[in-house]
Amino acid sequence: MGRQRQPQIRQQLLDACTDYALEHGLPDRLGPFAAATGSSSRMLIYHFETRDGLLREVLRQARQRQVEAFTELLCLRPDEPYPVTLARAWAEISGPQGAPYLRIFSRLHDSAGGPLWPGFRRTATTDWLAPLEDGMRSLGRPELATVVLAVIRGLLMDLDATGDTMRTQQAFADFLTTIDSA
Numbered sequence: 370m371g372r373q374r375q376p377q378i379r380q381q382l383l384d385a386c387t388d389y390a391l392e393h394g395l396p397d398r399l400g401p402f403a404a405a406t407g408s409s410s411r412m413l414i415y416h417f418e419t420r421d422g423l424l425r426e427v428l429r430q431a432r433q434r435q436v437e438a439f440t441e442l443l444c445l446r447p448d449e450p451y452p453v454t455l456a457r458a459w460a461e462i463s464g465p466q467g468a469p470y471l472r473i474f475s476r477l478h479d480s481a482g483g484p485l486w487p488g489f490r491r492t493a494t495t496d497w498l499a500p501l502e503d504g505m506r507s508l509g510r511p512e513l514a515t516v517v518l519a520v521i522r523g524l525l526m527d528l529d530a531t532g533d534t535m536r537t538q539q540a541f542a543d544f545l546t547t548i549d550s551a
Contacts, residue, residue, distance in 0.1 A: 435474075439467075462521065498515065
């Protein structure tokens with residue numbers, strides 16, 4: 370009879386692997402994850418069954434962290450105009466706080482999720498619409514949530530491809546001016 374799996378150990382391993390992936394990106398082998406957890410590749414396989422199983426869990430947990438952090442940033446605040454909220458959210462999403470997520474998820478955007486997360490691009494698009502619709506409703510234009518999301522995603526892809534922070538920051542500021550005047 371084999372040992373019983375211990376969920377708390379599995380979660381500790383997953384947390385450490387997710388932290389590693391957010392800092393360094395997804396590794397091609399289990400070795401970096403094993404080193405980051407102070408464990409072994411064999412122990413990771415024991416808890417997650419396969420390398421891809423572990424990678425899927427890491428991606429899901431990283432996405433959960435991102436959604437929790439960025440949804441709050443995009444939510445309407447009663448004490449400020451929504452373009453101000455969007456400016457602050459953009460600074461966080463495109464800055465150091467957002468960089469780990471851009472690094473880890475850009476690979477999934479490029480491959481449409483591939484075998485690790487089929488349907489990722491759809492999920493990564495639609496999960497931001499609700500807070501954007503609420504915020505844009507405060508400006509009387511909830512239908513522009515899709516446009517705002519498209520601009521954010523497009524500028525993040527631009528930033529990832531070029532590293533041109535100043536240009537993408539200026540483009541977002543210009544976009545906010547357009548929204549504010551509309």
